[in-house]
Amino acid sequence: MTVQGVGASPKRKEDRRFLLGKGRYTDDIVLQDQAHAVFIRAPYAHAAIAKLDASAARAMPGVLAVLTGDDVTAAGLGGIPCGWLVKSKDGSNMVEPPHPALAIGVVRHVGDPVAMVIATSRAAAKAAAGAVEVDYDVKPAAGRIAEATAANPPLVWDQAPGNICFDWHIGDAANVDAAFAKAAHTVELELTNSRVAPNAMEPRAANGFYDAASDHYTLYTTSQNPHLTRLLLAAFTLHVPEHKLRVVAPDVGGGFGSKIFHYAEELMVLVASKRVGKPVKWTSDRMEAFVSDAHGRDHVSKAQLALDANGKFLGLRVQTLANLGAYLSTFASAVPTYLYGTLLSGPYDLPAIYAEVKGVFTNTVAVDAYRGAGRPEASYLLERLVSKAARQLRIDPIELRRKNLIPADKFPYQTQVALAYDTGNFQATLDMALERIDYKHYADRKAASAKRGKLRGLGISTYIEACGLAPSALAGALGARAGLYEAANIRIHPTGSVSVFTGTHSHGQGHETTFAQLISGRLGIPIENVEVVHGDTDRIPFGMGTYGSRSAAVGGSAIVKALDKIVDKGKKIAAHLLEASVADIEFADGLYRVAGTDRVKAFGEVAFAAYVPHNYPLETLEPGLEESAFYDPKNFTFPGGTHLVEVEVDPETGVVEIVDVASADDVGVIINPMIVDGQAHGGLAQGIGQALLEEAVYDGDGQLANDSFLTYTMPRAADLPMFKVGNHVTACTHNPLGVKGVGETGAIGVPPAVINAVLDALAPLGVTDISMPATPEKVWRAIQAAAGKQA
C-alpha cells in the first residue's frame, strides 16, 4: 500500500487480468440469446450491383435476416460522416460523397459491405452468406494515386472531377518564391510515403443489443472513443438520442488510430438487433480487417528546399497527393492537411514554407489516422530532404541540422505554417542521442562492418510533432466538427478510496496506472485505493477519447482540474474541523494542516466528514466529495527529439539489419517512466516496420495484393534490436502537468532515420534513393541498378 505519484514506475494495475486470461475484449462478451452476423463484401474495387438475391440464404437454417442497401435506405439510416470539413484554395468545400453503411447500387472498393447476414450461429451466418447471390457489372477502377490522377481517370465519384476531394494549401507562396530566388542551393526530392495497414492484434468487433422494453440500445465495440461513437450514432447515423444509447468499449486490443473511426458495422449490429430481437455480434477476421479497417499514410510528394551558401534553410516548397480511399473516414481529411502541412517546419527555423495538398479519391478502403497521423508523413519528407541536402552540399547531416534547429532560447517559436511551439530543446536531444549510440566510435564500427563485407550506415532524424489537438475554438475555425477537450470526474468514496472517470480510453497505454498515480501523488493515498474507469458512456459523463497522444496532456489535465476542486473543497471542510480560516489551511502529503502548526486532518478524515456531515458547515457547503472538470487545451503540445539508426546492409543479398537504434525524445514531464519507455519501443517498432517490412500493396485495378499475415510482413521479434531510449525533459508550458505525449514519437521519428541509414550505407555504391519498405529485393535491385549506371 504505497503512494505512487508523478515520476514513479509502479507496475501496471491492469496487467493482472490480462496475464490471467481474464481480460474482457468485445468478442469475449456473449449476451443472452446471442446472434451472429457476417458481412458480404465486394470482391471488386468498382462495380455496379446488377443483382442481389438473398432469398435462398434467408431460407437457410438458423438465418434470422439478411440486410442490404435497400434496408439501409428504408430505415432512413444516415451516412457515415466525416468529422472535418477541409476547404480548397478557392474557398470551396471539399467533396463529401455519401457513405451508406451498406453499398447502395455501387461498390467502390474491395471490402465495401454489400449485405449483412444474421443467424443464430456464426457458422450458420457464414454458410448463408455463401448462398447470397450477387452479380456485379465491373467498372474501371482507380486503384492507386497514379491511376486516380492520370488523364481521364476512372471516377470514384462523378461529383469529384479528377478524383480530387480538396485542393488545399498552407503557407506563403510569394515568400517561398523569393527565398528560392536568392538561394545558393536548391535540393529537390520526390518521394512516396508507403501505405500501411494498422493491424492492431485484436480485430475489430461489435456487439449490439436493442432492448424493446426500454427502447434502448447498447453497443459493445472495439473503440478508442466510445463517446465520439455514440455522438456520431446519435446525431448522424442511427438517429437515436444519447440517453437511449450506451456505448461500451471494454478491453481493447490495440488501436493505433484504426479504432477511432465510426464504422458501418457498429451501426448495423444495432439496426440488426432491433430487427431480429436478439443481440447481434460481428467479429472481423484478419483478411476482412485488411479490406475494412482504415489504412494509413499513402502520400506521393515533391519537395524543394532552398539554402543559402552557408547551409542555412531559406525556404521549403511541397506538393503532396494524399490518398483518401473511396469514402471519407472520420478524420480522413484532417490528417493530410492540418496534421501534416502544419508540421512541415519540423524542428527547424524555416523562414518560408508553402505546401499544397490534394486529397485524392481512389477505389480503395479509406485512409485515415494511423499512429502519428500526418506527422510521420511530414517528418519523413523533411528528414529525407534534409539528409539529401547534406549529401548534395557535402555537409555532415548532423551539422546541417545543428545549423538549422530552432535554438533553445528562441521559444516560443512561431512557424510559417500556423503552429506556435511553446518549448523544446532540440540540441539537447540531438546530443543525447549521439551519446547513446556512441557516435564517437561510429567510424570504428563502420570499418569493422566493412571487414565483414557489410555496408554500415548511420541515419538521423530530428523531428517534432504535435499532440493533443487544440484548442477547440481554433480546431472549429479550421473545420473540425467536434470539440477537442477532455472530461474527468473524481468521486471520493466515504472511506477514502477513489474512482476516477475519464473520457479517454486505454487500449494498451496504461491509463489505469498513470492516471491513478496522479490521484495517489496529489492526495497522498495508496495507489491501490484508486480505480480508473473508462470506456463506458453510462459510467463516464463525457469524453473525446484517445488518439493523437492526447490522453495525458488533455485527459490528465482534466483530472488535475478536478483534483484542484477536490483539494479546495477539502480545505473548506478541514478549516471547519480544525476551527481555522480556509486561507490558513495547507494541503500536502495527504494532510490538511493549519499552516505553521501541527494541527492536521488526514484527507480520509475530511472525506469521511463530507459524507457523514455531523460536524460540517452545511449552511455554506454541500456535503459529499465529488468533482468534475472539462479541460480545453490552450495549444497543441510539441514532443520532439532525435532518432539515430545504425544498419548493416549485406550487398550480396540486399538484407538490411537494424543494428542499433537510439532515441532521445522530449515528451515533457514523465508520469510513469516505465510506461513512457514502453510507448517509445512500440512506436519505434511500427516505424521500423513501415521503413523495412510493411506495405499494403494495391494494384492499379484496386485489388489488395496482400491481405493476410502470410503476405503482409508484420515486424517480428527477430526483426528488431533492443532499443536505446532516453528522454530530455522540457515541460510543456501551458498544461498543468507539463506533459506533451509519447504515444506516437517512435512512428514519427524513426522511419526517415532508417531510410537515411540505408542510403548512407549504400552511398558508396552510388545509390541515391530508395522507397519504403526497403526490402531485400528493393535494396538489391537498387545496388544492381547503381552498379549498371557506374559500369
Next chain:
Amino acid sequence: MPKLTLRVNRETHAIECAANALLVEVLRDTLHLTGTHVGCDTSQCGACTVHVDGRSVKACTMLAAEAEGSAITTIEGIANGDTLHPMQAAFQEHHGLQCGFCTPGMVMSAIDLCARKPAPTERDVRTWLEGNLCRCTGYHNIVKSVIAGAEVMQKAGKP
C-alpha cells in the same frame, strides 16, 4: 453433433461440437476460456497459443477432436491460485504487455521455450517468438520478461 471429452486445465469436460470445430473455437465458445485469443485466420499471430501435453500449440491449427486424450493447458490454468506463474509475474515486472491481446499466447509460448531451453539468450527468445506477433511493445520488454521469467523458473526448478 459428435461428442468428445477434453481435459483442460486439469478438469475433464464432456462436450458436443461440430466435427470440424477448431480447438480454439471450443475453448472460447464452448468452455468460455476467452483468455485464448484469435488475431488472424492464417496461424501467424500466435494469440491462441496453448499447451497440449506440455508443448505449445496454436489452438487454431488443431481440431478439438484431435485434442481428445491430451492434457490441455490455457492461460487460465497456469497460475497457482492467486500466485502468478513466474512467467506471468515477469511480464508484469518488466512491462512485457500493453494491450494484453497477444499476452496469453506470448506467455504460453515463452513457458514452452523455457522447458526446452532453461536459460535462453536474447537471440533464442527472438527466434522462438517468430510465431507470436505483438503490435504494442516492439518486443523489447517481452524479450526482457522472458529472460527474467526463465531465470526464476530455473531457480524454482519449474518447467
